[in-house]
Amino acid sequence: MLAQKTARIIATPAEAAAIGSMMVEPEATVSDPPLPAPEAAGFILALLLMSPKEPKEPKGK
Amino acid sequence: MTTRADFAAAADEFANRVLGALRGAGGTALVARHIDSAPDALAALAAVRVLGADTFSPHLLAGAPFHADDAAAVARSFDAFPTPVAGPSARPEERTVAAWRDWATTQLLGRFGGMDSPPAPPGPADDLTDTTDWQSWSVRMAQLATLATPGLDGPVHELARGAAFPLARGVTRSVLRRDFPTAVRLVRWLAWLAHEGVALPLDPAPVHEHVRLLGGASPRTALDLAVTDHLLTARTPEAVRT
Incomplete structure (x- = not known):
């Protein structure tokens, strides 16, 4: 049984607008798929050159 | 408040x-x-x-x-x-x-x-009938995904029957944008079209499986997926053109 049927509830315009935006959800504001960025190649190369060398196995063990 | x-x-x-x-x-x-x-x-x-x-x-x-x-x-x-x-x-x-x-x-x-x-309402407005800008149009159809339900039929459904290609493009775009909630809603339309026996340029079943895995855990999205499940399991198999 609808126990609260006697109480009449009316939303305020702000509340109505809030559920309106939930009913009409826009698409997600995500970017398009990642694209290759050739200008980033130099940066990645610099990182590779500056990175520390691989650790070597200690001798004599 | x-x-x-x-x-x-x-x-x-x-x-x-x-x-x-x-x-x-x-x-x-x-x-x-x-x-x-x-x-x-x-x-x-x-x-x-x-x-x-x-x-x-x-x-x-x-x-x-x-x-x-x-x-x-x-x-x-x-x-x-x-x-x-x-x-x-x-x-x-x-x-x-x-x-x-x-x-x-x-x-x-x-x-x-x-x-x-x-x-x-007095017929679909121009922003629903014109599929030239299929990107925006497919977003609006995603917002109308609750209409993609067996037992409902009207001008928007008639519009969808003639717009399988823009809907399929919209699905592909949403998946590429990783906007999986929108993709889930658009796949629901494709499933509805398949259920109606409309030939589709994109098989909704594998896309449905893909967006199910990536669509997120929102209960509303889960409901869209469940309705799509019902539509796909009851559809006519030969409806999909491969």
């Missing part, structure tokens, strides 16, 4: 209830019980408005009974939120989408609740 976060939480809770009923966790007076047991009746009524025609999916797809109290509860949600997209910033296309969503809800309320259905 109830905040948007309260409304969102109530919508998620109600979506879970509807999903449970769709999966067979039956009970009495689903909608009325949701409102009776809610601490915030306004938020509970808002949830019914947000889910719209999906409120009826357990009754349409799983044959669950629809009680007179449920019909009264849905009617109360319209009393509480007569014009949901009423803000000054609401755009015309948002009003069109909201009007068609309300049309779908009232159609089903008329059928299950024995209430008079209001007439349809």
Whole structure:
């Protein structure tokens, strides 16, 4: 049984607008798929050159 | 004042209830019980408005009974939120989408609740009939995904029947943008078209599986996926053109 049927509830315009935006959800504001960025190649190369060398196995063990 | 976060939480809770009923966790007076047991009746009524025609999916797809109290509860949600997209910033296309969503809800309320259905909005506006800008158009169709339900038919459905290609493009675009909630809603339209026997340029079944894995854990998205499941399992296999 609808126990609260006697109480009449009316939303305020702000509340109505809030559920309106939930009913009409826009698409997600995500970017398009990642694209290759050739200008980033130099940066990645610099990182590779500056990175520390691989650790070597200690001798004599 | 109830905040948007309260409304969102109530919508998620109600979506879970509807999903449970769709999966067979039956009970009495689903909608009325949701409102009776809610601490915030306004938020509970808002949830019914947000889910719209999906409120009826357990009754349409799983044959669950629809009680007179449920019909009264849905009617109360319209009393509480007569014009949901009423803000000054609401755009015309948002009003069109909201009007068609309300049309779908009232159609089903008329059928299950024995209430008079209001007439349809005056035909799809230009922003729905013109698929030239298929990117924006497919987003609007995603917003209208609750109409992609067996048992509903109207001008928007007729429009969708003739727009399988823009819908398929919209699905592909949403997946590439990783906007999986939108993709889930558009795949629901493709599944509805397949259910109707419309030849499709994109098989919805594998896309459905893909977006199911990546679509997120939102109860509303889970409900869209469940309806799509029903549509795909009941569809005609030869409907898909490969």
